[in-house]
Structure formats: C-alpha cells, structure tokens
Amino acid sequence: MYQVNTNYLKLPGSYLFSTIAKKVAAFQQANPDKQIIRLGIGDVTQPLPKVVIDALHKAVDEQASAETFRGYAPDLGYDFLRNAIAEHDYRSRGCDISPDEIFVSDGAKSDSGNIQELFSKDNRIAVTDPVYPVYVDSNVMGGRCGNYDPHTGMWDQVVYLPCTAENDFVPDFPDQDPDIIYLCLPNNPTGTTLKKDQLQKWVDYANNKNAIIIFDAAYEHYISTPDVPHSIYECDGARDCCIEIRSFSKTAGFTGLRLGFTVVPKSLKCGDASLHDMWARRHGTKFNGAPYIVQRAGEAIYSEEGQKEVADLVSYYMENARMIREGLTAAGFTCYGGVDAPYIWMKTPDGMTSWDFFDYLLEKANVVGTPGSGFGPSGEGYFRLTAFGTHENTKAALERIKRL
C-alpha cells in the first residue's frame, strides 16, 4: 500500500503567488469595471530584445532542416552558451569559473528548488528573512524544516536571519550553526543587498563552519552601486563553499522563455564527495537540457548589440524603480531597495499588517502588490512593489496610491 510524502502536507495554504492570483481574480469578478494594475508578481512586461528574437528565428530555421537539426542537447548545456557565460559573467569580473562548472537549466526557480536534493535530510537550513519562498518550501518538501507554527509563521527547524530596517537589512550571524545558507542578493523581496566586505564575512563564516552557501544572483544585472559584488565568486574562498544560481528572466525578459544556470565549482567538496559530480548526475538523470533554440537566444545577449539591448531593458525598469521610490517617499511612505534591484520594499502605513494593506490597496487603489509577510515572518508590516510594469502603469499606480 503506497503512502505519500507527508512533508508536502505540512505546507500551509498554496504558493504565495497562487494565493494572490486567486484573491485578485475574485476581486476582478466582483468588480468587473475596475482596471487593476499589477505590481505584484515579478513578471516582466517589455518584449524580448531584438537580438533574442533574431537568434530564435535563426535557430528555429535550423530545426527545419535535417542537415542542421539538433535533437537532445548536451545534459549540462551547449558549449557555445557555457563559454559565453564563463567569459562575460565571470572572467570579465575576475572570477575564476570555467565553462564546465556552469550547468545550463530551464531557470533559476527549478535550480533553487532542486539543489536541496544534494544534501542530507538532517542538514539545517538558514534563510535571510524575508526571502523568495522557494528555498524554504522546497526544503519543507525535502523534510528539512520540521513543523510550521501558524502563529509565528516559522518552521521550527529553520534558522531565520532577520533583515529589517532595524539592522539595515544586513543579516547577523545566527546563534545556532546552520549547514546550508541561502542568500539572495540583491534580495527578493527587500531590494537591498550587501557590499563586498559584508558578503566576504559570510563566505568566511561558511568556510569556518563548514557550511555551504546557495547564492541566488537572479537580480545581479540591476546592480549599479560600485562596491556591490555581482557574483559571490568575487569573494575570496567562495569556490570552496558556494553554489551560485543565475537567471535570464529578469536580465533579458526570459520569464516565458525559461533559461538559467547554476555554477558548481569543481573544488566544492564534502569529504570525498564532489558536489559538481552530484549535480551533473542529477542533470543527467532527471533533466534533458534546455531547448536548443532557447540556448541560442541566451547566447545572443552576450553579443555587443545584445549587451546594449539588455542594458536598455534594465534602465527602463530601473526608471520605474526610481519613480516608485521617489513617488512613495514624497507621499510620506517609508521605502527601501529600488537602487540595486527592481523591487521597492515599503513599510505599511499605520502599523497595518501586510495582508491588510494588500486588501486595502487592491480595494481602494486597485493596485496589486505582494504582502511582505508572504516572504517570511520578518516581512510582516512591509509590502513589495515591483518595477517590472510599464512606465504608464507604474505612473498610474503611483497616482492612485498618492490619492489614498
């Protein structure tokens, strides 16, 4: 008689963004005349860059002829893409990462969720709080988080690293030693990040404690401050204790195209076990490569023209971030982030809870944001707005919020 993985049953409610989608759909149905503006889920709105479109058409044509047709991709990614990533994202920044340490995938969400499989069930995870929900949820499924307390919103086996206005969003080292530390920098949802010397301390800490850092750098393209690292491999010793996850979703608008990658250095070992070999084995067994045409699209953004188009895309969204940050501040709200990241993290007014403010904003301004408490207990009393809308919608949303 079969039994299910009961860890799944411990997860409260549905995935954060599914809950929001249901609430918004219910509101829209009850108020069909209201024009809702969505600054909630971090989906992009601008079309794909021209170099990407051209690369896709070209690759599709190759698939139309027997001479140029490509079937199964190499498990770990095509060399043309792995070489471009190693050169542009790592070597150009002085990071010692070789192409065969790069594993191409269908996106950072899959990698973020799957990476925990490589570790013992008995390992204890630490997460900055608040943070992208996938790290904790995937570890709950993997049986590492213990039990959930609905009153505190906390799992009793997770080490939370609060990042709030009180500590300037810089996490302190925890009392209890974690085994696996998830850092998402620039952070989703707070839009804040760490400077090089601050991140170096975490790498040193991990090496001292024999912990591993899972570094999610999905938003690194939005960094403009000079001494903020784009990769954790800019820090000394990171090759011995860090895995880095990257995405093309926000960099080049690939949310609907699906492409990302994970870096697992060959020097990363746990005793005799090579994490690189284990991740390669996982790819070979449970994944069959990202589509050829999508890998060609990814390669295209590394051309000179591609880099220019990507920079324009990032500028477009960061202009929204500036508008939101300045507009809300002028309206009397307290805001964080939005400088090195496409997220603005605002304090809810008058001590409202995050979900109360979500409902208030949806009902009174017909604007959708994301309740901070959905990202972890220390997110309570905060609210996330994203810069991924159009200029027009962003302006309109701000006007509505100012009128409240």
Place this chain on the structure above:
Amino acid sequence: MYQVNTNYLKLPGSYLFSTIAKKVAAFQQANPDKQIIRLGIGDVTQPLPKVVIDALHKAVDEQASAETFRGYAPDLGYDFLRNAIAEHDYRSRGCDISPDEIFVSDGAKSDSGNIQELFSKDNRIAVTDPVYPVYVDSNVMGGRCGNYDPHTGMWDQVVYLPCTAENDFVPDFPDQDPDIIYLCLPNNPTGTTLKKDQLQKWVDYANNKNAIIIFDAAYEHYISTPDVPHSIYECDGARDCCIEIRSFSKTAGFTGLRLGFTVVPKSLKCGDASLHDMWARRHGTKFNGAPYIVQRAGEAIYSEEGQKEVADLVSYYMENARMIREGLTAAGFTCYGGVDAPYIWMKTPDGMTSWDFFDYLLEKANVVGTPGSGFGPSGEGYFRLTAFGTHENTKAALERIKRL
C-alpha cells in the same frame, strides 16, 4: 557542518548513455577514419514538422511586441495546449481525462525523475526489467532502493519484474507486494507491449493492493496493433490508481525542444491526500512552466495538418524498424519489438554479454547500439537498436552487421 545526500553516492558509474558516449568518443579518437553509425541513444534525426516550425516562428514574433508578449506561463500549462491534449489524446479514445488533470512540463524525463518525490521514502518500487534507467536511478537518489549488488546488477529493495523471451515479455505479478509500479509501454528498451486485457490485469492488481502505477506512454504514437491501449486510462479503474506520463519527443521530434506532460486524475487519492494537489504544488514551487513558444509548437501538432505530418514522421521511423527487424532476422539473429515501438531488441549471438557485443559491434561494424544489461539485469544477453536513424544510415548499418 553540511553533509551530502549519500544515496547519490550509491549509484554505480555514470548514467548509461554518458558511459556509451565516452566509449564511442574514445573509439573515434583512436580511429579517426572510421565512420560511426549511431543506433544507440534514442534521439531522432528528422527535422521538426512544418506546422511546428510555423508555430514557433509565429510565437517568437508575438514575443517581439509588447502587446502580444507573454511572460511567466501558467504553472500547469496554457489552456490552449491542455485542451488540445485532453481532446485528441484522451476524449477521442474514450478516456475520461479533463484538461485540468493535465500538467504540461519540459519533458517526460523530468516528470519520470521527479514524480517519486510525491511518495514516502519507505515505499517499495517495482520496475519491469529491463527498463528505462531513470525510474530506478531517481528512486535511488530518493533513498528507496537500498543497496546495489554489482554481481547481480540489482538493488536489494527494488522489486524486479523480468520481461524476457521466456515469458514473452509479459511481466508476472511479484511475490512481494510493491507500492509503486513503473510500467513503460510500449517498452523502452524491448519494443514490446501489452494488450488491453493484459494491462487491465495490472490495473486491477494495483487497485487490489492499493499500489500506484506510473505509466510511461512516451512511445504510444508508434502503436499499430489494434487491441494495444495507447493510454492506461482505457482500462477500467485506472483513474483511481494511475499516473500517466507522455512526451512530444518521439511523437513529433521534440527531443531538442523539450515538451511533455503528466496526467494526475483528481480521483487519485491516498487517504485524504490528493496526488493532483501535491503535483500541482510541486509544479508551483519547483518549476515555472514550459516556454510559451514551445507550448504553441505542441499545440500545432494537434491540427489536421499537424496530425498528418506526425503520422508521416512515425511512418518514416517505423520503416527503419521494419528494415532492421527483417534484416537482422534474415541474417540469423533473433529479434523482438519493432512493431508497436521504434526499438528492436535482439539476442546477442553466441551467448555474448551485452557489453561484449557492444564492443564487438563498435569495433567490427562501427555501429553503436545500447547494451541490454544497461537497462536492468534481465537485459543481459540482449541489445537494443533504435529506428531513429535515417533510412540511409539504417541500411548501411544493416549491411555492416550482415557482413560480420
């Protein structure tokens, strides 16, 4: 101090096809003048159907304009594709499967590897033997297979269901009750399948034993025999005990495009736990949808023209299957499969082991096949050839084998 998932370290050697690729590369390097013909890995060789190419170009153009751009896909797949699948693959065959029971993914390999996550670590799996290695390997990673005995090639916690010439490739019910039963029909690698009454007995068995069947129907498009079911949902009671996995890879040449789906009926429950809800939760947490452009490509094969092109593609490969089967038989070999599946399963001559015959064929005929023992202990003494080559290569390979 972090620890790895030691189940990974139990896996012997590398994934079957990686091992073959390395052997072939070494032979080619040592013999640069030899023209190797690959009938080993089941990758297709014919270009994508025209309807697919047209749909891809059209969808790519939509991604070039803000008005028609699509970002994140719905977690479980676009309705246009789920509706087409439900109508053409299920309702048209009298199977009661609704669109919201269909979960679109990046391919059957991912789903085959990931589905075990839904079940308790204490569950015991059964596999037909020989079979596609992903079922066992992914359960080894999940901690369900016990220990490997290199002498027998068996895991001590796996229930093997031998399928050999002796039982006409029809598995018997095992002495020990399994919890999770993997059936791949038409079978990879034997190319054999079960008739409706034979499959119905397995569905009844699973319902009696409270076991669940994971039914991999990746090759259903190659079925030509009338009373062979294309879907397990053609059997009575299957909605209560079966999950079905399908692929576009072999149906329409999508090996490099990546698209598949899994059917989890809403009626499939383990106590109060809904497997449908659990799989939805996994998709929502660890996956972000198949690319929009690829889902449009999948939709295209369900058009009238698409169905014609897919039928032509299947006919092309099945003509290879006929040539191989008849050619080898005429040359004195004993062959199975190749009627309802694109695989021919031959007995190795003179009692050679599968790997000895692999080496012999590679060295003497420069033809690559797949050693039967790589698919499980009962595959020893057999060898798999695929029909996915070109007519020309298939003919040439046969000439070489006949001359041995």
